[in-house]
Amino acid sequence: MSVFASNGCYFSSLLAESGCADHCFGTAQADPPRPWLELKQVHSARVIPAEQWQPGIEADGIATSVADTRLAVKTADCVPLLLLDPVRRAAAAVHAGWRGAAKGIAMGAVRLLGERFDSRPEDLLAALGPAIGECCYEVGPEVAVQFRDWFPERNDLDRRTHIDLRRALERQLVAAGLEAEHIDLAEVCTCCGGAQFHSWRRDGAAAGRMFSVIALRKAG
Numbered sequence: 001m002s003v004f005a006s007n008g009c010y011f012s013s014l015l016a017e018s019g020c021a022d023h024c025f026g027t028a029q030a031d032p033p034r035p036w037l038e039l040k041q042v043h044s045a046r047v048i049p050a051e052q053w054q055p056g057i058e059a060d061g062i063a064t065s066v067a068d069t070r071l072a073v074k075t076a077d078c079v080p081l082l083l084l085d086p087v088r089r090a091a092a093a094v095h096a097g098w099r100g101a102a103k104g105i106a107m108g109a110v111r112l113l114g115e116r117f118d119s120r121p122e123d124l125l126a127a128l129g130p131a132i133g134e135c136c137y138e139v140g141p142e143v144a145v146q147f148r149d150w151f152p153e154r155n156d157l158d159r160r161t162h163i164d165l166r167r168a169l170e171r172q173l174v175a176a177g178l179e180a181e182h183i184d185l186a187e188v189c190t191c192c193g194g195a196q197f198h199s200w201r202r203d204g205a206a207a208g209r210m211f212s213v214i215a216l217r218k219a220g
C-alpha cells in the first residue's frame, strides 16, 4: 500500500489497483480532469449523498454509487480523503481540516456509505492525500486538546504542540471498522514539500487550492 506521484498528481495504489474507480489527488502542478461536483466547504462534519448536491451546498464530504459522477474536494494543507467500496460500488470524497477531524468526519463518511449504500467498513478502501504534515502543523492547546480521543497516548495536548491530521483520520477510519491495510496514507507535507503543493500555512490568503477527485467506473 502506497501513494505515488505521476504527471504532477498523486495516486493511491490501493484505489488504483481496485480497478473500479478513477481517482486523483491534484497538486499545484496539475488538476484532475473536470467536470466534477464541488462543495462549499465549511469545516463541518457534514457528508451528503450526491443526489442532494446543488451548486453552493455547504458540506465537507460527498458520496455516490453512480458511475461517472465525479466527486471533488479542494484543499491547501487540509486532508483530502477518498473512500471506495469496490464490493457495493460506492465512493466518497472528504475534506478534513482540524475542525472536521475533531468532529469525526472520517467516521461520518463511513457511516453515510453504510446507511445509503450498504457499504461494510471491512470492504472499504481509503486514501489520505497530500496535506500538512506533523512537521509543520503546530497548533495551540485549544486545537490540540480536541485530539485527545485520537492520541490517548500523548500527554502534551494541553499545550502548544504538533498534530498529525492524517494519523488522526487514519485512526478514525480504523475505529469505524476499516482494515488498517486498506488505508493508503501520503507522507508528503504540503507546507514544506515545495512548490508542487499549495499551502495555506506557508502562503496565507494567496494560497491556491488543490483538487482531489474520485469517480466510480461502470461495472463491467
Ligand SMILES: [Zn+2]
Residues within 6 Å of the ligand: 132, 133, 134, 135, 136, 137, 189, 190, 191, 192, 193
Ligand atoms: Zn512539513
